[in-house]
Amino acid sequence: MLDDKILNYFKKHEEGYISGEELSRELGITRAAVWKHIENLREEGYSIEAFPHLGYKIISIPDRLTEVELKWQLKTDIIAGKIYSYKETDSTNNTAYNLAIHGEKEGSIVIAESQTAGRGRMGRKWVSPKSKGAYFSVILRPDILPKEVSGITLLSALSVAKTIREMADLAAFIKWPNDVLINSQKVCGILTEMNAETDKINFVIIGIGININTKKELLPKGATSIMEEYGAEISRVDIVRGIFKNLDKYYKLFGSGHIGRIIKEYKEFSNFLGTRVQVAYHNTKIEGYAVDVDKDGALILRMDSGLNERVLAGDVTMLR
Numbered sequence: 319m320l321d322d323k324i325l326n327y328f329k330k331h332e333e334g335y336i337s338g339e340e341l342s343r344e345l346g347i348t349r350a351a352v353w354k355h356i357e358n359l360r361e362e363g364y365s366i367e368a369f370p371h372l373g374y375k376i377i378s379i380p381d382r383l384t385e386v387e388l389k390w391q392l393k394t395d396i397i398a399g400k401i402y403s404y405k406e407t408d409s410t411n412n413t414a415y416n417l418a419i420h421g422e423k424e425g426s427i428v429i430a431e432s433q434t435a436g437r438g439r440m441g442r443k444w445v446s447p448k449s450k451g452a453y454f455s456v457i458l459r460p461d462i463l464p465k466e467v468s469g470i471t472l473l474s475a476l477s478v479a480k481t482i483r484e485m486a487d488l489a490a491f492i493k494w495p496n497d498v499l500i501n502s503q504k505v506c507g508i509l510t511e512m513n514a515e516t517d518k519i520n521f522v523i524i525g526i527g528i529n530i531n532t533k534k535e536l537l538p539k540g541a542t543s544i545m546e547e548y549g550a551e552i553s554r555v556d557i558v559r560g561i562f563k564n565l566d567k568y569y570k571l572f573g574s575g576h577i578g579r580i581i582k583e584y585k586e587f588s589n590f591l592g593t594r595v596q597v598a599y600h601n602t603k604i605e606g607y608a609v610d611v612d613k614d615g616a617l618i619l620r621m622d623s624g625l626n627e628r629v630l631a632g633d634v635t636m637l638r
Protein backbone atom coordinates (compact mmCIF):
# COMPACT_ATOMS: atom_id res chain seq x y z
CA MET A 319 0.00 0.00 0.00
CA LEU A 320 1.20 3.50 -0.78
CA ASP A 321 0.44 4.80 2.72
CA ASP A 322 2.74 2.10 4.11
CA LYS A 323 5.39 2.91 1.53
CA ILE A 324 5.32 6.55 2.61
CA LEU A 325 5.58 5.53 6.27
CA ASN A 326 8.49 3.25 5.56
CA TYR A 327 10.21 6.02 3.67
CA PHE A 328 9.77 8.31 6.69
CA LYS A 329 11.05 5.49 8.89
CA LYS A 330 14.25 5.22 6.89
CA HIS A 331 14.78 8.97 7.27
CA GLU A 332 13.64 9.32 10.85
CA GLU A 333 15.70 12.34 11.81
CA GLY A 334 15.03 14.47 8.78
CA TYR A 335 12.38 16.28 6.81
CA ILE A 336 11.12 14.87 3.55
CA SER A 337 9.96 17.12 0.80
CA GLY A 338 6.86 16.45 -1.23
CA GLU A 339 9.07 16.49 -4.31
CA GLU A 340 11.33 13.75 -2.93
CA LEU A 341 8.33 11.59 -2.04
CA SER A 342 6.75 12.06 -5.45
CA ARG A 343 10.03 11.12 -7.15
CA GLU A 344 10.73 8.10 -4.91
CA LEU A 345 7.23 6.68 -5.14
CA GLY A 346 6.56 7.66 -8.73
CA ILE A 347 3.39 9.61 -7.97
CA THR A 348 2.34 13.23 -8.42
CA ARG A 349 2.78 15.92 -5.75
CA ALA A 350 -1.03 16.07 -5.46
CA ALA A 351 -1.11 12.32 -4.79
CA VAL A 352 1.57 12.69 -2.10
CA TRP A 353 -0.54 15.35 -0.42
CA LYS A 354 -3.60 13.10 -0.55
CA HIS A 355 -1.71 10.22 1.10
CA ILE A 356 -0.33 12.52 3.79
CA GLU A 357 -3.93 13.53 4.49
CA ASN A 358 -4.93 9.84 4.71
CA LEU A 359 -2.19 9.24 7.26
CA ARG A 360 -3.32 12.25 9.29
CA GLU A 361 -6.83 10.84 9.34
CA GLU A 362 -5.40 7.58 10.66
CA GLY A 363 -3.91 9.46 13.59
CA TYR A 364 -0.43 10.44 12.40
CA SER A 365 0.51 13.95 13.31
CA ILE A 366 2.48 15.19 10.29
CA GLU A 367 3.66 18.73 10.03
CA ALA A 368 4.65 20.49 6.84
CA PHE A 369 7.55 22.90 7.29
CA PRO A 370 8.09 25.49 4.53
CA HIS A 371 11.29 24.81 2.55
CA LEU A 372 12.07 21.71 4.62
CA GLY A 373 9.24 19.31 3.96
CA TYR A 374 7.15 16.92 6.00
CA LYS A 375 8.04 15.48 9.39
CA ILE A 376 6.16 12.94 11.50
CA ILE A 377 5.66 14.40 14.96
CA SER A 378 3.69 11.58 16.57
CA ILE A 379 2.20 8.25 15.57
CA PRO A 380 -1.18 6.69 16.43
CA ASP A 381 -1.64 4.08 19.14
CA ARG A 382 -2.10 1.14 16.78
CA LEU A 383 -0.32 -2.15 17.33
CA THR A 384 1.00 -2.56 13.81
CA GLU A 385 4.48 -3.36 12.58
CA VAL A 386 5.28 0.18 11.44
CA GLU A 387 4.28 1.78 14.76
CA LEU A 388 5.84 -0.87 16.96
CA LYS A 389 9.13 -0.87 15.11
CA TRP A 390 9.36 2.90 14.97
CA GLN A 391 12.79 3.78 16.42
CA LEU A 392 12.97 0.35 18.07
CA LYS A 393 16.50 -0.86 18.57
CA THR A 394 16.55 -4.54 19.46
CA ASP A 395 18.82 -7.37 18.32
CA ILE A 396 16.58 -10.44 18.61
CA ILE A 397 13.05 -9.47 19.60
CA ALA A 398 10.61 -8.07 16.99
CA GLY A 399 12.73 -8.48 13.87
CA LYS A 400 9.39 -9.18 12.19
CA ILE A 401 5.91 -8.35 13.52
CA TYR A 402 2.72 -9.98 12.23
CA SER A 403 -0.14 -7.76 13.25
CA TYR A 404 -3.82 -8.81 13.16
CA LYS A 405 -7.08 -7.07 13.94
CA GLU A 406 -8.35 -10.36 15.33
CA THR A 407 -7.12 -13.91 15.75
CA ASP A 408 -8.25 -16.86 17.86
CA SER A 409 -5.10 -16.87 19.99
CA THR A 410 -1.78 -15.24 19.10
CA ASN A 411 -0.09 -18.32 20.60
CA ASN A 412 -1.82 -20.53 18.01
CA THR A 413 -0.89 -18.22 15.14
CA ALA A 414 2.72 -18.01 16.34
CA TYR A 415 2.87 -21.79 16.78
CA ASN A 416 1.79 -22.32 13.17
CA LEU A 417 4.39 -19.86 11.93
CA ALA A 418 7.12 -21.47 14.05
CA ILE A 419 6.26 -24.97 12.80
CA HIS A 420 6.92 -23.62 9.30
CA GLY A 421 10.33 -22.30 10.27
CA GLU A 422 9.60 -18.69 11.33
CA LYS A 423 12.68 -16.92 12.64
CA GLU A 424 13.51 -16.39 16.30
CA GLY A 425 12.21 -13.11 17.67
CA SER A 426 9.19 -12.78 15.38
CA ILE A 427 6.05 -11.42 17.03
CA VAL A 428 2.37 -12.12 16.44
CA ILE A 429 0.15 -9.39 17.88
CA ALA A 430 -3.61 -8.87 17.71
CA GLU A 431 -6.06 -6.13 18.67
CA SER A 432 -8.40 -8.83 19.94
CA GLN A 433 -8.55 -12.60 20.42
CA THR A 434 -11.65 -14.75 20.08
CA ALA A 435 -10.14 -17.64 22.07
CA GLY A 436 -7.36 -16.15 24.20
CA ARG A 437 -5.89 -18.85 26.40
CA GLY A 438 -4.50 -18.97 29.92
CA ARG A 439 -2.70 -21.94 31.46
CA MET A 440 -4.38 -25.32 31.89
CA GLY A 441 -7.31 -24.63 29.59
CA ARG A 442 -8.28 -21.37 31.25
CA LYS A 443 -9.45 -18.34 29.27
CA TRP A 444 -7.75 -15.00 28.73
CA VAL A 445 -10.23 -12.16 28.34
CA SER A 446 -9.02 -9.93 25.49
CA PRO A 447 -11.13 -6.75 25.05
CA LYS A 448 -10.62 -5.18 21.65
CA SER A 449 -8.00 -2.44 21.17
CA LYS A 450 -7.56 -1.85 24.89
CA GLY A 451 -4.83 -4.24 25.90
CA ALA A 452 -1.97 -5.89 24.10
CA TYR A 453 -2.04 -9.59 23.24
CA PHE A 454 1.08 -10.92 21.63
CA SER A 455 3.33 -13.95 21.26
CA VAL A 456 7.06 -14.17 20.76
CA ILE A 457 8.76 -17.02 18.89
CA LEU A 458 12.04 -18.07 20.48
CA ARG A 459 14.52 -20.80 19.59
CA PRO A 460 16.74 -21.07 22.66
CA ASP A 461 19.56 -23.55 22.75
CA ILE A 462 18.59 -25.02 26.13
CA LEU A 463 17.11 -28.19 27.62
CA PRO A 464 13.32 -28.42 27.94
CA LYS A 465 13.61 -28.33 31.74
CA GLU A 466 15.30 -24.92 31.56
CA VAL A 467 12.41 -23.24 29.78
CA SER A 468 10.83 -21.86 32.95
CA GLY A 469 13.70 -19.32 33.02
CA ILE A 470 12.12 -17.77 29.93
CA THR A 471 8.76 -17.39 31.68
CA LEU A 472 10.50 -15.69 34.59
CA LEU A 473 12.46 -13.28 32.41
CA SER A 474 9.27 -12.42 30.51
CA ALA A 475 7.40 -11.58 33.73
CA LEU A 476 10.41 -9.52 34.84
CA SER A 477 10.44 -7.65 31.50
CA VAL A 478 6.76 -6.74 31.84
CA ALA A 479 6.94 -5.68 35.50
CA LYS A 480 10.03 -3.59 34.80
CA THR A 481 8.40 -1.89 31.80
CA ILE A 482 5.33 -0.95 33.86
CA ARG A 483 7.59 0.57 36.52
CA GLU A 484 9.67 2.45 33.95
CA MET A 485 6.79 3.79 31.86
CA ALA A 486 3.97 4.32 34.34
CA ASP A 487 5.91 4.52 37.59
CA LEU A 488 3.54 2.05 39.21
CA ALA A 489 4.64 -0.55 41.75
CA ALA A 490 4.24 -3.67 39.61
CA PHE A 491 5.09 -6.96 41.31
CA ILE A 492 5.48 -10.52 40.10
CA LYS A 493 3.54 -13.42 41.56
CA TRP A 494 5.29 -16.68 40.84
CA PRO A 495 5.54 -17.89 38.22
CA ASN A 496 3.81 -15.81 35.56
CA ASP A 497 1.51 -13.10 36.89
CA VAL A 498 2.23 -9.39 37.07
CA LEU A 499 0.20 -7.55 39.66
CA ILE A 500 -0.46 -3.93 40.58
CA ASN A 501 -2.04 -3.37 44.00
CA SER A 502 -2.51 -7.15 44.29
CA GLN A 503 -4.61 -7.28 41.10
CA LYS A 504 -3.59 -9.07 37.93
CA VAL A 505 -2.54 -6.79 35.07
CA CYS A 506 -0.65 -9.33 32.95
CA GLY A 507 -0.46 -13.07 32.42
CA ILE A 508 2.10 -15.12 30.54
CA LEU A 509 1.58 -18.43 28.78
CA THR A 510 4.72 -20.34 27.81
CA GLU A 511 4.34 -23.20 25.34
CA MET A 512 6.98 -25.22 23.58
CA ASN A 513 7.63 -27.74 20.88
CA ALA A 514 10.41 -30.04 22.02
CA GLU A 515 11.98 -33.46 21.84
CA THR A 516 13.40 -35.22 24.89
CA ASP A 517 16.58 -33.23 25.00
CA LYS A 518 16.08 -30.51 22.43
CA ILE A 519 13.76 -27.53 22.10
CA ASN A 520 12.51 -26.76 18.61
CA PHE A 521 10.85 -23.52 19.64
CA VAL A 522 9.18 -21.73 22.53
CA ILE A 523 6.15 -19.46 22.28
CA ILE A 524 5.81 -16.80 24.96
CA GLY A 525 2.27 -15.42 25.05
CA ILE A 526 1.85 -12.14 26.88
CA GLY A 527 -1.52 -10.59 27.68
CA ILE A 528 -1.47 -7.18 29.31
CA ASN A 529 -4.35 -4.91 30.26
CA ILE A 530 -3.37 -1.37 29.34
CA ASN A 531 -6.32 0.97 28.72
CA THR A 532 -8.97 -1.57 29.71
CA LYS A 533 -11.85 -0.61 32.01
CA LYS A 534 -12.18 -2.89 35.01
CA GLU A 535 -15.76 -3.81 34.17
CA LEU A 536 -14.52 -5.59 31.02
CA LEU A 537 -12.12 -7.75 33.07
CA PRO A 538 -12.63 -10.69 35.41
CA LYS A 539 -12.79 -10.06 39.17
CA GLY A 540 -9.37 -9.49 40.66
CA ALA A 541 -7.95 -7.99 37.46
CA THR A 542 -6.90 -4.44 36.73
CA SER A 543 -5.27 -2.40 33.95
CA ILE A 544 -2.43 0.09 33.85
CA MET A 545 -4.95 2.86 33.10
CA GLU A 546 -7.09 1.99 36.15
CA GLU A 547 -4.08 2.21 38.45
CA TYR A 548 -2.34 5.11 36.73
CA GLY A 549 -5.49 7.23 36.39
CA ALA A 550 -5.10 8.07 32.70
CA GLU A 551 -4.77 6.36 29.34
CA ILE A 552 -1.26 5.44 28.34
CA SER A 553 0.27 4.69 24.94
CA ARG A 554 -0.05 0.98 24.16
CA VAL A 555 2.65 1.29 21.52
CA ASP A 556 5.08 2.67 24.12
CA ILE A 557 4.29 -0.10 26.61
CA VAL A 558 4.69 -2.89 24.04
CA ARG A 559 7.89 -1.38 22.69
CA GLY A 560 9.20 -1.11 26.26
CA ILE A 561 8.45 -4.80 26.79
CA PHE A 562 10.24 -5.70 23.52
CA LYS A 563 13.34 -3.79 24.68
CA ASN A 564 13.41 -5.43 28.10
CA LEU A 565 12.72 -8.88 26.62
CA ASP A 566 15.59 -8.35 24.22
CA LYS A 567 17.92 -7.40 27.08
CA TYR A 568 16.96 -10.24 29.44
CA TYR A 569 16.77 -12.89 26.72
CA LYS A 570 20.31 -12.02 25.64
CA LEU A 571 21.44 -12.23 29.27
CA PHE A 572 19.71 -15.61 29.52
CA GLY A 573 21.42 -16.78 26.35
CA SER A 574 24.82 -15.82 27.70
CA GLY A 575 24.33 -17.86 30.86
CA HIS A 576 23.33 -15.09 33.29
CA ILE A 577 20.23 -16.78 34.70
CA GLY A 578 21.54 -16.00 38.22
CA ARG A 579 21.27 -12.27 37.59
CA ILE A 580 17.79 -12.66 36.10
CA ILE A 581 16.56 -14.65 39.12
CA LYS A 582 18.07 -12.05 41.46
CA GLU A 583 16.15 -9.23 39.73
CA TYR A 584 13.03 -11.41 39.51
CA LYS A 585 13.15 -11.89 43.27
CA GLU A 586 13.49 -8.14 43.81
CA PHE A 587 10.27 -7.69 41.82
CA SER A 588 8.43 -10.44 43.71
CA ASN A 589 5.94 -9.87 46.47
CA PHE A 590 5.33 -13.47 47.49
CA LEU A 591 8.72 -14.25 49.00
CA GLY A 592 8.62 -14.41 52.78
CA THR A 593 4.84 -14.78 52.85
CA ARG A 594 2.72 -17.82 53.63
CA VAL A 595 1.26 -19.25 50.45
CA GLN A 596 -0.89 -22.04 49.18
CA VAL A 597 0.21 -23.65 45.92
CA ALA A 598 -2.26 -25.68 43.88
CA TYR A 599 -0.90 -28.16 41.35
CA HIS A 600 -2.06 -31.51 39.92
CA ASN A 601 -5.23 -31.50 42.10
CA THR A 602 -3.07 -31.10 45.20
CA LYS A 603 -2.72 -28.12 47.48
CA ILE A 604 0.20 -27.48 49.74
CA GLU A 605 0.86 -24.69 52.18
CA GLY A 606 4.07 -23.17 53.49
CA TYR A 607 6.33 -20.15 53.44
CA ALA A 608 7.69 -19.11 50.04
CA VAL A 609 11.39 -18.78 50.78
CA ASP A 610 13.17 -18.77 47.44
CA VAL A 611 13.16 -19.22 43.65
CA ASP A 612 16.02 -21.45 42.56
CA LYS A 613 18.12 -21.26 39.41
CA ASP A 614 15.68 -23.50 37.50
CA GLY A 615 12.83 -21.14 38.36
CA ALA A 616 11.30 -23.54 40.90
CA LEU A 617 9.54 -22.15 43.97
CA ILE A 618 11.00 -23.31 47.29
CA LEU A 619 8.45 -23.72 50.07
CA ARG A 620 9.38 -24.13 53.74
CA MET A 621 6.81 -26.58 55.09
CA ASP A 622 5.56 -26.58 58.68
CA SER A 623 7.58 -29.76 59.18
CA GLY A 624 10.68 -27.63 58.61
CA LEU A 625 11.50 -29.41 55.36
CA ASN A 626 11.73 -27.62 52.03
CA GLU A 627 9.50 -28.56 49.12
CA ARG A 628 10.43 -27.67 45.52
CA VAL A 629 7.49 -26.76 43.25
CA LEU A 630 7.98 -26.52 39.47
CA ALA A 631 4.55 -25.25 38.40
CA GLY A 632 1.30 -24.27 40.03
CA ASP A 633 -1.01 -21.50 41.18
CA VAL A 634 0.01 -19.46 44.16
CA THR A 635 -2.47 -17.89 46.58
CA MET A 636 -0.98 -15.59 49.16
CA LEU A 637 -2.38 -16.22 52.65
CA ARG A 638 -2.26 -13.30 55.03
Ligand code: BT5
Pocket residue numbers: 408409410411412433435436437438439440442443444445446452453454455496497504505506507508509524525526527528529537538540541542
Ligand atom coordinates in the same frame (compact mmCIF):
# COMPACT_ATOMS: atom_id res chain seq x y z
C1 BT5 B 1 -2.30 -16.65 32.27
O1 BT5 B 1 -2.91 -17.85 32.55
O2 BT5 B 1 -2.26 -15.69 33.02
C2 BT5 B 1 -1.70 -16.58 30.89
C3 BT5 B 1 -2.40 -15.60 30.02
C4 BT5 B 1 -1.70 -15.43 28.70
C5 BT5 B 1 -2.51 -14.60 27.76
C6 BT5 B 1 -1.76 -14.32 26.47
S1 BT5 B 1 -2.57 -13.17 25.45
C7 BT5 B 1 -1.50 -13.50 24.15
C8 BT5 B 1 -1.27 -14.99 24.15
N1 BT5 B 1 -2.31 -15.67 23.39
C9 BT5 B 1 -3.07 -16.44 24.16
O3 BT5 B 1 -4.03 -17.13 23.76
N2 BT5 B 1 -2.64 -16.38 25.43
C10 BT5 B 1 -1.49 -15.51 25.57
P1 BT5 B 1 -3.41 -18.27 34.00
O4 BT5 B 1 -2.31 -18.07 34.98
O5 BT5 B 1 -3.96 -19.61 33.79
O6 BT5 B 1 -4.53 -17.24 34.34
C11 BT5 B 1 -5.80 -17.29 33.70
C12 BT5 B 1 -6.80 -16.61 34.65
O7 BT5 B 1 -6.56 -15.20 34.68
C13 BT5 B 1 -8.23 -16.75 34.21
O8 BT5 B 1 -8.79 -17.95 34.69
C14 BT5 B 1 -8.88 -15.53 34.84
O9 BT5 B 1 -9.16 -15.77 36.22
C15 BT5 B 1 -7.79 -14.50 34.81
N3 BT5 B 1 -7.91 -13.63 33.62
C16 BT5 B 1 -8.46 -13.89 32.41
N4 BT5 B 1 -8.35 -12.84 31.59
C17 BT5 B 1 -7.72 -11.87 32.30
C18 BT5 B 1 -7.31 -10.54 32.00
N5 BT5 B 1 -7.51 -9.97 30.81
N6 BT5 B 1 -6.68 -9.86 33.00
C19 BT5 B 1 -6.44 -10.39 34.19
N7 BT5 B 1 -6.81 -11.63 34.54
C20 BT5 B 1 -7.44 -12.37 33.60
